[in-house]
Amino acid sequence: MMELLLPYRRRIIWTLLGLMVGILWITIGFGYTLLIVACMLVGYLIGKWQDGAMDVQRWIQFFTR
DSSP states (O other), X not given: OXXXXXXXXXXXXXXXXXXXXXXXXXXXXXXXXXXXXXXXXXXXHHHHHHHTOOOHHHHHHHHTO
C-alpha cells in the first residue's frame, strides 16, 4: 500500500497542510468552505509541482496567452 502512495507523498502532505490551515481559518470564523477548497487546491498544486508531475512553464504560457 505504501508503494502506491509514495509517488504522491508531497501532494498528500501539502493537501493535508492546506486542510489544516483551512480548519484553523474556520475556527476563527473566516472563509468557510471556499477557503478550505482554496487551501487544499494550493496544497495539492504545490505537492504536484514538487513531485515533478506539473509543468510550471506550460501553466505560465496558458495564463499569458
